[in-house]
Amino acid sequence: MSLFGYDQGLLSGVVVTEDFLVVHDLVGTSKTKTLSTVTAIYDVGCFFGALVAFGIGERLGRKKSILLGTTLMAIGTLKCTSYSLPQIFIGRVILGYVSEISGFLLRFLSRTQFMFIFVLFATIPWLPESPRWLMQKGYEKEAIEILSCIEDKPIDDPYVVAQKNEIEYTIYYERDNAIRWDDILLCRKTDSTDSKSLRRLILGAGTQFMQQFECINLMSYYLPTVLMKFVGLSDSMVRLLTAVNSVTYLICTCCAVGLIERMGRRGLMMLFTAGQFFAFLNITILLRYAEANAGTV
DSSP, rough: OHHHHHHHHHHHHHHTOHHHHHHHTTTTTTGGHHHHHHHHHHHHHHOOOOOOOOHHHHHHHHHHHHHHHHHHHHHHHGGGGOOOOHHHHHHHHSSSSOOHHHHHHHHHHTTTTHHHHHHHHGGGGSSSSOHHHHHTTTHHHHHHHHHHHHHOOOOHHHHHHHHHHHHHHHHHHHHHTTHHHHHHHHOOOOSSSSOOHHHHHHHHHHHHHHHHHTTTHHHHHHHHHHHHIIIIIOOOHHHHHHHHHHHHHHHHHHHHHHHHHHHHHHHHHHHHHHHHHHHHHHHHHHHHHHHHHHHOO
16 A cells, blocks of 8 residues: 555656656647546556456465565666666556656655565565464464464464454354355355345455546546646645645544544544545635636636
8 A cells, every 4th residue: 555655646746747757758739638547547457457367366365465566666666777668668567566767766755665565575574464264274273373363362362262263153153164265256045145245246356346436546646737737836836735645644544543433434434535526626626716717818
């Protein structure tokens, strides 16, 4: 997530940098589609990465999956030495981000992504594996030791034993009541009870879909472009407001942590959805007002 947010913050400033546009021949309205592809290709890589992680996560476990993904991130980051668009496309698909510009500062910032990668490589091998995955693979002793370490209790403590039994029951239940994808999509009942698997799938996936479909990434990536072209702000002011926008994300996330236990998921989601609605409504009205004023000048 740190790399995902870092890409949004860095690339939003890169796409309005003159050096970047000149080096890659992206100056002019005829290059808008190409520049949009450079920006969006990162999310394409994230999409396929999520699908791959869904398939290999249970096989490799949490630690190996993260290390594999981190290795791919490192390969993508190395692509920031590129000076051609094909290399940029490949790098952004692999990592999620890559760009190259003239100038030391932004060149340094693009390579700073390695900081997060080094942290992952240095810490993941020392972290414990998921107890559930260990028990699923038959490593019951190791799973109990990790549960004991997490709870800071002996392995024969009733609480540790209860957690172990709960995980074990869940694993056996999932194996005995496994549901195939075609049964979920066709709403077939595989037993006497209706678990409403399709409804649960739609609720989970639909929420994530709406979170992305509301165009939040549009503002994250193109906020500097909008402020420069449609509002007419200076380059320094644009970068300052972009930083303020990112800080707003952080503040709202911290508020959500404190409010979710009081308001619940549904109430908190409705509250912040209303806030986003009025924010995007104000943006739309102000941009239309700016266009109207520009036409009369």
